[in-house]
Amino acid sequence: MKKLINSPESVLDDALAGIAAAHPELTVDRAARVILRAGGPRPGKVAVISGGGSGHEPLHAGFVGPGMLDAACPGEVFTSPVPDQLLAAIRATDGGAGVVFVVKNYTGDVLNFQLAAELAAEDGIEVRTVLVNDDVAVKDSTWTAGRRGTGATVVVEKAAGAVAEGGGTAAEVAAAGQLANAASRSFAVALSPATVPAAGRPGFDLPQDEVELGVGIHGEPGRRRAPMRAARELAAEVVDAILAEHTLTAGDETIVLVNGLGATPLLELYIVFGEVSALLAERGIRIARSLVGNYVTSLDMAGFSLTLTKADARLLELWDAPASTPALRRP
Amino acid sequence: MDTALALGWLHATAAAVEQHEPELTALDSAIGDGDHGSNLRRGFTAVLAAVDALPPDTPVGAVLGKAGTTLISTVGGACGPLYGSALRTTGAALPTPKADITDLAAALRAGLSTIQRLGGAVPGDKTMVDAFEPAVAALERAAFDGFSLREAAALAAEAAERGARDTVPLEARKGRASYLGPRSIGHQDPGATSTALLFRALARTAGA
Numbered sequence: 001m002k003k004l005i006n007s008p009e010s011v012l013d014d015a016l017a018g019i020a021a022a023h024p025e026l027t028v029d030r031a032a033r034v035i036l037r038a039g040g041p042r043p044g045k046v047a048v049i050s051g052g053g054s055g056h057e058p059l060h061a062g063f064v065g066p067g068m069l070d071a072a073c074p075g076e077v078f079t080s081p082v083p084d085q086l087l088a089a090i091r092a093t094d095g096g097a098g099v100v101f102v103v104k105n106y107t108g109d110v111l112n113f114q115l116a117a118e119l120a121a122e123d124g125i126e127v128r129t130v131l132v133n134d135d136v137a138v139k140d141s142t143w144t145a146g147r148r149g150t151g152a153t154v155v156v157e158k159a160a161g162a163v164a165e166g167g168g169t170a171a172e173v174a175a176a177g178q179l180a181n182a183a184s185r186s187f188a189v190a191l192s193p194a195t196v197p198a199a200g201r202p203g204f205d206l207p208q209d210e211v212e213l214g215v216g217i218h219g220e221p222g223r224r225r226a227p228m229r230a231a232r233e234l235a236a237e238v239v240d241a242i243l244a245e246h247t248l249t250a251g252d253e254t255i256v257l258v259n260g261l262g263a264t265p266l267l268e269l270y271i272v273f274g275e276v277s278a279l280l281a282e283r284g285i286r287i288a289r290s291l292v293g294n295y296v297t298s299l300d301m302a303g304f305s306l307t308l309t310k311a312d313a314r315l316l317e318l319w320d321a322p323a324s325t326p327a328l329r330r331p
Numbered sequence: 332m333d334t335a336l337a338l339g340w341l342h343a344t345a346a347a348v349e350q351h352e353p354e355l356t357a358l359d360s361a362i363g364d365g366d367h368g369s370n371l372r373r374g375f376t377a378v379l380a381a382v383d384a385l386p387p388d389t390p391v392g393a394v395l396g397k398a399g400t401t402l403i404s405t406v407g408g409a410c411g412p413l414y415g416s417a418l419r420t421t422g423a424a425l426p427t428p429k430a431d432i433t434d435l436a437a438a439l440r441a442g443l444s445t446i447q448r449l450g451g452a453v454p455g456d457k458t459m460v461d462a463f464e465p466a467v468a469a470l471e472r473a474a475f476d477g478f479s480l481r482e483a484a485a486l487a488a489e490a491a492e493r494g495a496r497d498t499v500p501l502e503a504r505k506g507r508a509s510y511l512g513p514r515s516i517g518h519q520d521p522g523a524t525s526t527a528l529l530f531r532a533l534a535r536t537a538g539a
Contacts, residue, residue, distance in 0.1 A: 078364045079407040107506045108408035115412050144509040199365040218364040220510055
């Protein structure tokens, strides 16, 4: 394992030190492990708080700032944050208008956010939760943990953040997040696995000539293995997988996110975007907005995820609303 | 169970987690994300620091409660809230200053209920419940039959270990392993494995 770390144990603390040094516009509470929009609680503004395991940067810390998140709580690598972090974030951002959690649907994340919400309720703070579950590689069933939260998290945090910035109520902020989630579906392909620093070796073995279809963002294996093919063919497989579980049809508009998983050059992501664009055009689906780059990564995994959000006027307005965060800016 | 035994159990569990961390990591890498061992080790290191700092006259339930709170605060993931909340519930259900086997079995049954309420798992889902449930059932039977704590804890540890082994042919229906569907078959569940460590540590502490 070759990684730019000081020790596997200090990865999160050392990264927080770097985030604090690089972004004076943010407040980083290194002891509580919370990244905050500077300036403290905003009276009357709903606080939007997210968090999750580290290793997905810029998610979530990179989306803290005006127009998106009030706070982000990073857990250990690929491990959800603990309730204490989330409570610290609530106390540092609650302006009396309520709190909305954006939670990716993983058992650990759901449990820790749920415990924090119960503890906050004891303090008289009402917390609403938007669950992100866009990954169609996982069957959504009452018998399983349900679809995972992946790329759509960016769209959800943007939509919820925009409504909160505009003075929306907690119910309206949560509703915007839920609208964005319901309109979004994603699917990912890995060309190589990720290596968790504490584990020291790749999460799974993937032969040189194979890809993992439907891979998760924690290095968990995907739906199935398949031979490596041209970008055009992989893009077609991914678009088909998403559209099979999506209400998008000819005549619709969409926000398209082609997201790098951490170790894939932007050059290749643009090649994928070009193929996705052609495939959607063939189906009569118009790309209204696009985002290409590394937004929801999986450490050093190579590959990409595609998120398609069915966009109505409301979602486009929220997507275009001003934002000023380290990883996403809108004038 | 008294305060000294509870402290001994937590120390023995921490030692077992440390010793078996590579095994837990390997099992979790196969069907999860490989952090179960390191997360639990971090958690139990913090637990020992917290409970060793408690006053010596701390009641047995409060010791386990403190351990649970510490796990919730330090572990993250699913197993932090699940083990942490289970220990808190178990601790809250234990009478002071000493609990007999019947009390302990009932308190651990309450802890198991917390795990199932939070995680929504039932036996057969390939989770820690598959080791926890048979262990508690064994303790209950042993209590009914009038066995000593040493004998009862040994039976519970065997039942937990058998339950963990029996997760191998199961298809996961909860947690991250469930994303694998049929590909989760053939692997032992890491959560059930750490639960077996917990009950084996109890047996060792009780002198079995």
